[in-house]
Amino acid sequence: MNTYIDSLLKFMDSSVCNFLAIDTIKKVLVENGFAEKRLEDAFACQAGEKFFVTKNDSAIFAVTVGSKPVSETGFKIISAHSDSPCFRIKPNPEMFSSDGIVRLNTEVYGGPILYTWFDRPLSLAGRVILKGESALRPVTRLLKIENPILVIPHLAIHFNRGVNEGNPLSKQKDMLPILTKISSRLEADNLLIKYVAKQLEVSVDDILDFDLFIYDTEKACVAGLNGEFVLSGRLDDLSMAHAAITAITEATDTEATCVSAIFDNEETGSGTKQGAHSPVLTNILRRVAKCQGVDFEGFCQAVSKSFLISADNAHAFHPNYGEKYDPTNHPAIGGGPVIKINANCKYMTDAHSAAIFKSLCIEAGSPYQYFVNHSDVAGGSTLGNIFTGQLDIEGVDVGSPLLAMHSVRETASTEDHVNMIKVFKQFFS
Numbered sequence: 001m002n003t004y005i006d007s008l009l010k011f012m013d014s015s016v017c018n019f020l021a022i023d024t025i026k027k028v029l030v031e032n033g034f035a036e037k038r039l040e041d042a043f044a045c046q047a048g049e050k051f052f053v054t055k056n057d058s059a060i061f062a063v064t065v066g067s068k069p070v071s072e073t074g075f076k077i078i079s080a081h082s083d084s085p086c087f088r089i090k091p092n093p094e095m096f097s098s099d100g101i102v103r104l105n106t107e108v109y110g111g112p113i114l115y116t117w118f119d120r121p122l123s124l125a126g127r128v129i130l131k132g133e134s135a136l137r138p139v140t141r142l143l144k145i146e147n148p149i150l151v152i153p154h155l156a157i158h159f160n161r162g163v164n165e166g167n168p169l170s171k172q173k174d175m176l177p178i179l180t181k182i183s184s185r186l187e188a189d190n191l192l193i194k195y196v197a198k199q200l201e202v203s204v205d206d207i208l209d210f211d212l213f214i215y216d217t218e219k220a221c222v223a224g225l226n227g228e229f230v231l232s233g234r235l236d237d238l239s240m241a242h243a244a245i246t247a248i249t250e251a252t253d254t255e256a257t258c259v260s261a262i263f264d265n266e267e268t269g270s271g272t273k274q275g276a277h278s279p280v281l282t283n284i285l286r287r288v289a290k291c292q293g294v295d296f297e298g299f300c301q302a303v304s305k306s307f308l309i310s311a312d313n314a315h316a317f318h319p320n321y322g323e324k325y326d327p328t329n330h331p332a333i334g335g336g337p338v339i340k341i342n343a344n345c346k347y348m349t350d351a352h353s354a355a356i357f358k359s360l361c362i363e364a365g366s367p368y369q370y371f372v373n374h375s376d377v378a379g380g381s382t383l384g385n386i387f388t389g390q391l392d393i394e395g396v397d398v399g400s401p402l403l404a405m406h407s408v409r410e411t412a413s414t415e416d417h418v419n420m421i422k423v424f425k426q427f428f429s
Contacts, residue, residue: 004246004421005222005230005414011242012220012232016144017125017213018058018082018264021238023142025060025245025262026052032249034062043287048254053284057127057140058082058264059274061284062248064428066257070289071298073256074305077393078247078424079276079383080240080312081266084233085110085406087117087175087214089124089192095176096188103176104150104192106214110267114169116408117216121148122177126212128196131205138208141200148217149195150177177214216408228334228414235402235410237266239417240311243400247424257288258428266312266383276387285391307356308395309427310348310384311420313412314338314371316401329372331401334413336367337420340382340397347397348384357396357423364426366419371401 011028015021026036034050037043045051045065052062059082066073087106095103108114125144132139152175157163169175182188190204196212197204220232230239244260251258263276270276289299316333317325331338339354340347361368373379384397400420403411 002414002418004418007246008230008239008242008417009220009222009232012234012238015082015234015238016215017086018084019127019142019211020125020144021082021234021241022054022058022060022262025062025241026054028245028249029060029062034249039284043291045288045291047292055280056264056272056274057142059280060262061281062245062260063284063288064248064251064253064258065288065291066253066255068255069292069294069298070257070285070302070306071292071294072305074302074307075259075285075393076253076256076428077259077261077281077306077308077395078244078427079261079263079281079308079310079387080244081237081263081270081276081383082241083110083264083267084236084238085112085267087112087177089126089210089212089214091209094179094188094191096182096185100181100183102179102182102188102191104179106176108171108175109213111406113404113407114171114175116404117175117214118152118154120151120408121217122150122152122214123148123217124150124212125215126210128200128207128212129209130202131208141202143196143199143210143212145199146217150179150214152177218409222414223411230412230414230417231409232412233409235412236313236405237311237399239400239412240313240420243417243420243424244311246421247428250425251428253428259285263383270383270386276383277389279390281387282390303391303393306393307353307427308348308384308387308393309357309424310382310387310395310397311424312382312397312399313402313405314340314399315405316403316411316413318403324374324377326372326374329370331369331371333401333403333411334415335369335401336416337361337423338369338371338399338401340371340399342373342379345385346379346381348388349396353394353396357398360423360426361419364419364422366423369401
């Protein structure tokens with residue numbers, strides 16, 4: 001198996017939610033000589049330095065400082081996002097039914113394909129907030145429950161004969177996972193908090209709050225007659241995060257400052273302090289420029305010379321639903337990195353930025369292809385055009401093609417992932 005694909009599988013299995021993804025990335029960066037800085041500390045960096053900063057435990061920004069001032073070289077930036085559609089546990093989640101079954105009350109995060117979550121071994125992961133030395137300094141602990149503790153069972157077909165002809169789902173009624181069976185309603189009180197406290201070996205009274213999400217415990221794997229596919233949850237967009245981080249850890253550019261920016265909350269619009277619509281990355285870039293003695297005028301020059309590759313997965317052509325795709329611009333899985341175009345500027349790509357990315361593909365020895373929406377099918381937006389609301393940077397929206405995007409398990413191409421890493425490395429070289 002290709003080493004990049006082996007690395008991707010391990011990365012996906014450890015990155016079961018946004019917080020765990022960032023924790024995994026931190027470990028990879030540290031192993032490759034990157035030092036952690038804190039946004040709340042005085043900022044200093046020098047040529048050749050490799051460092052990273054985090055925001056909210058769910059976004060991370062890795063930087064290699066170039067030998068030349070950014071006013072001369074500009075910034076080279078690759079962005080991706082850490083979040084994926086799933087289910088978030090609500091406060092006071094225990095719901096007790098007359099037969100002793102305890103369900104957890106959940107809220108849908110983003111836009112998952114709900115049906116794909118039924119009848120699977122599920123568990124919980126995220127972060128738990130504990131009492132600290134003061135009210136303003138609580139302590140964060142990450143949590144990943146490895147064994148399956150949840151399931152969302154389907155209603156038997158005998159009670160819903162028309163299920164295969166279409167069955168609208170209620171997010172509040174149909175999608176609640178079963179946790180356990182108990183003999184008394186009293187046992188349901190704080191049942192989840194008690195379990196979490198036991199897992200973390202802390203007191204129940206020390207737990208102030210939590211951000212916990214449901215994940216599918218089935219491992220990522222390679223499939224296909226010749227091992228040409230990757231099957232995993234959260235490939236959108238963690239596969240691009242993996243490619244961006246791999247590229248910067250192997251970067252050889254000593255002149256330009258390179259950045260891999262993994263934002264959070266893209267699936268809900270990026271409008272958070274750790275999202276692409278916030279000034280978090282712009283502020284980091286300004287601080288790097290200041291460390292190089294670059295003033296505001298020089299920073300504006302740097303921005304005009306910079307380039308952003310916004311990497312979020314694309315829709316691969318599905319042979320069963322050819323009518324859903326543009327007749328001449330439908331990327332094939334295994335056909336190479338995808339350049340995403342939208343006439344109404346849902347993507348930041350234009351002819352000039354597309355040409356730059358195409359040239360990078362050619363230099364890296366990678367194929368490339370286009371995605372444009374069928375004119376009767378509205379598409380979504382992603383990181384690129386959202387980030388330009390904070391910084392007037394040139395860039396291109398790209399991604400590897402996926403099947404079943406936003407399913408609990410998506411399908412990608414092993415070859416596409418390797419080629420995307422090659423192109424990202426070429427960009428940073």
